[in-house]
Amino acid sequence: MAELLYKLGMFAARRAWTVIAAWIAVLALTVGGFLVGFGGLSSSFDIPGTASGAVTEQLADKLPDTSGASGTVVFTTTDGSEFSATQRAGISALAAGGSTLPDIATITDPFTSEQQRADQTAQLADGEAQIAAGRAQIDAGQAQLDAGRTALEASQAQLDQGRAQAVEAGFPTDQLDAQQAQLDAGLAEIDAQQTVLTDSLTDLEAQATTASFGAELLDLASGIGQVSADGSTALVSLAFSEPRLELAQESKNAVLEYFQSEPIDGVSVSFSTDIAQGVPELLGIGELIGVIIAAIVLLVMLGSVIAAALPIVTALFGVGVGAMAVLSFSGLVQMASVTPILGVMLGLAVGIDYSLFIINRHRKQLLQGADPKESIGLANGTAGNAVVFAGATVVVALLALNVTGVPFLALMGTAGAVSVFVAVLIAVTLTPAILGLLGRRLLGRKARTRIGLPALTTKPVKAMSTTRSVVTIVLAVAALLTIAIPSLSLRLGLPDGASEPAGSLSQEAFTVTEQQFGAGANGPLLVTAALPGDLSANEELELQALVARTLGAQADVAAVAPIAVSEDQQLAAFVVQPEEGPNSVSTETLVRELRDLPPISTGGIGSDSDIELGVAGQAASNIDISESLADVLPLYLVVVVTLSLLIMILVFRSLLVPLIATGGFILSLFATYGATVAVFQWGWGAELLGIQAGPILSFLPIILVGILFGLAMDYQLFLASGMREAFVHGAPARLAVAQGFRSGRSVVIAACLIMVAVFGGFIFSESTIIRSLGFGLAVGVLLDAFVVRMLLMPALMHLLGEAAWWLPRWLDRLLPNVDVEGAALERTHHLV
Structure with missing residues (x-):
């Protein structure tokens, strides 16, 4: 690989304009693909096979009007007073006109809804009064019938007595028979009236039962309202015809534009997260500040404006190619808005770092008097070889997200892997091409005067003391474990209005709704x-x-x-x-x-x-997603840890170095979780960062595992490979640790600061999701690079001594020789 990259670097340096033109053509192709294939992004997440998903499918089949996305527009008076008649009319007019907006299935006028509820209550009250009156009438009628029946029964008794006497005396009974017929007719009439009365009572009881069920339902629903008790807030409910994941962002934007286009005097309008949460910008002010900080670090590290600008230019170019390539497929697959942004974050950070590694190596060789073209080839074959391997590690870790079985996570991992892959290609092709055009102008004027001169003498390297290594280990582990303590209370969830930036439309809607209708009205x-x-x-x-x-x-x-x-x-x-x-x-x-x-x-x-x-519902769906992601986290962590061990055994030809490196990664990972929980869940320092405390983003722990693993292995590679090289060349094991650390520390420190700056810039994004991602990655890189790789690892390797490089002979024979640093290449190609 090193020889191939050497030749590739030489070709790029000699055919610079050909390589640059090829990359411009690639960028043009990806832009064309974006223009043709871009299909929009979604601000929602889902996982197939969840319990809420099954219910939603059932609703789509039986009750399609209830299966689409939904949202709420919140109107509230600015002074807290009750809506005036004019304000009510304005809100009702907006609600009526909103029915023509795209993808709107139904829209509810809050005042009409409340009036209907009041009418139903009044109807029930009237019905209950009528039922009570009906019961009174039936009771009175029953009393009359009972009295009539009693009178008829008394007459019947008298008639029977008279008939008995007449028969006994032998008198005729014709007159008595006529009286009997009258009594029978009267009794029949009583029975008929009784039947009517009984039927009326049955109907009345049925009406009473129906009314009682209606009253019970109204009573149970009394806590759900669309106009607040003080009359100062009204909720306009919208139901969309399209499911949440398929609802176009243009339809949400149409709702936002429509309800804000005709302001009502004395009334403010805000929107629930379902509507207001849009697609965040790929790059904002915070990200720009991060790039500026990275530029300052590069200027200090490389010593000239041209050299400092080159990694940023190539990284931005790579971000453009990667982002356009990923977005080109958004018309074919459902893509969350955070997917391309993750690619931008990674592409920008690793793109700057990978170019830095090659430029830094080339710069040192130029100062030694090397021919520029030969130096470019050698830098590409040595530092570039390490870049390819480091990038491949990150790509594999991201692609491993596919094992989670979560489609949107797999897509995020694949998009991130594409961005890192492009960054690697840019580093080993476009960077050498531009270096070829620059020649020795890469160095500043002052630096060019020192070309070929002996390097300034430095103090001889000494191995650290055993006492110092033990103290370093204890303090580093204690610090990481302390920072990790909050991770024990980790709660996963998806952002709601409460976690949106203060003053945003969705945060305002969430707060007002909670105050006026209860917290549960938001979910x-x-x-x-x-x-x-x-x-x-x-x-x-x-x-x-x-x-x-x-x-x-x-x-x-x-x-x-x-x-x-x-x-x-x-x-x-x-x-x-x-x-x-x-x-x-x-x-x-x-x-x-x-x-x-x-x-x-x-x-x-x-x-x-x-x-x-x-x-x-949205709340249940978020819970299902969080639980599903929590379930796959251990599996993914096992996959990544196993991958870490195998890769490092291959690279370092050691068993103990991979074990302690992986253990250090796990420590820094959980410390990162702890810091994230402390800020985003507990709210420590949240006000300073403009963050609203709440559950941790449900897919953040998994994403952090994949990305931080890859980046941790990058720093492990650039530090430990130098230690191994010194050991292989005959230096005592403990001295080799110090020599390797000194040779790689400056570039690792610079690379770490650049990544922290780039990732940290995303903390100030408008999106809560991007904020937590940026914070987690920035803190994770900071802890792993400075605490684990630059403190804990050298101290542990000092204690292990030669045992750190032990490998069974049978395994040593099986493993291929991976010359990551390109030592063999340096032996065959000379600088001068």
Whole structure:
């Protein structure tokens, strides 16, 4: 590989314009692919096969109007007063006009909805009054019938007595028979009236039962409202015809533009996260500041503006190629908005670092008086060889995300791998080409005066003391374990309005909704009930009341309301409003408890089958995604750790070095988790960074494993390979550790600072997801590079001495010789 890269570097240096033109053509092709294939990005996440996904599919089949995405527009008076008639009319007009927006299925006028609720309440009250009056009339009629029947029975007794006397005396009974006929007719009339009265009572009781079910449902739904109790806030509910993952960003933007286009005096408008959360910018002010910091580090490291600018230029070019290539496929696959941004983060960071490694090697060789073209080839075959290997490690770690079985994670890993792959290709082709054009101008004027002069003498390298190594190990491990403590309380979730930046539309909507309607109004659950079907209207209402009663009896349920029943009466949908917000522990517990409820007995209504419940909705979906990702994290960690051991055994031809390097990676990983939990979940320093505390992004731990593993192996490679090279060339094991550390520390420090600066710039992104990713990667690189690779690893290897490089002979014979540093190449190609 080293010889091949040497030849590639020489070709690029000699045919610089050909290589540059080829890369410009590649960029043009990817831009063309983007223009043709870009299909938009999604701000939502999903995992197939979840419980909420199955319920959503059921709704799409039976109740399609309830299966699409949903959102809320929040109107509130700026002074907290009740809406005026003019303001109410303005909001209602906006709600009515919004029905023509793209992909809108239904839109609810809050004032109409509240009026309908009031009318239903009044109708129930009137109905109950009428039922009470009807009962009073029936009771009075029954009393009259009973009195009439009593009178007829008394007359019948007298007639029977008279008939007996007449028969005994032998008198005729014709007159008595006529009286009997009259009595019989009167009794028949009483019986007929009794039948009518009984039927009326039956109907009245049925009406009373229906009214009681209606009253019960209204009472259970009383906590769900669209106009606040003080009349200062109104919620306009929107239901989209498209599912959440398929809803175009243009449709959300249309909602935002429409409701903001006609402001109402004295009324502010905000939007739930489902609507307001859009696609964040690929590069913003924070990212620009990170690049500027990286440029300063490069200037200090390389000593000239040209040399410092080159890694940034090539990295940005590579980011352009990688981002356009990834986005070209967004029309074919569902792509989350964070996917290309992750590629930009990685492509920018590793692109700068990889070019830096090659330029730094070339610069040192130029100062020694090497021919520029030969120096470029040798730098590409040595430092470039290490870059290829380091990049391959990151690519493999990212591609390993496919083993999780989570489509959006696999796509993120693949997109990141593409960006890193492009960065490696740029580093070993475009960087040598530009270096070939620059020649010795890469060096500053002052540096060019020192070409060929002996290097300044430095102090001889000494091995560290054993006492120092032991103290370093204890302090480093203790520091990492202390930082990792918060990771024990790690809670996973997806961002909601509470975690959005303060002052944003979604954060404002979340806060106002929580204050006016309760925390649970920000994350209602959608519960389905499988009904028997073939029901009468009363039976349908009774079963709805039965299900709502069961749901309302659960702990942490604030309100329940039925919203629809399918035409075949086999599926009913209910809205359940929890007591607390969508990311609260109680809501998570409620979702599990609802799913664990036994089937509800119908009590003989309809068929004999019981009612099975299902739980969906955004809050339930987020919980399902977080649980699924938590389940695959251990598997992925095992895969990455195993991969780490195998790769490092191959590179370092040692068993103990890979073990301690992997152990150090695990320590720094959990310390990174701890720092992330402390800031993003506990809220330490959150105000300083403009962060709202909440659960940790559900896929962040897995992403951090893959990326930080690859980057940790990069730094391990650039430090430990120098140690091994010194040891192989005859230096005592402990001295070789010090020599290798000194030869690689400056470039590793610079590379680490660059990565921290680039990743840290994303902490100030407008997107909560990007913020947590940037923070986790910046802290992870900082801890692993400075604490693990530059403190812990050298100290441990000092203690191990020669044992650090032990490898069984049989395994040594099996392993191929991987010359990562290109030592063999240096022996065959001379600088001068």
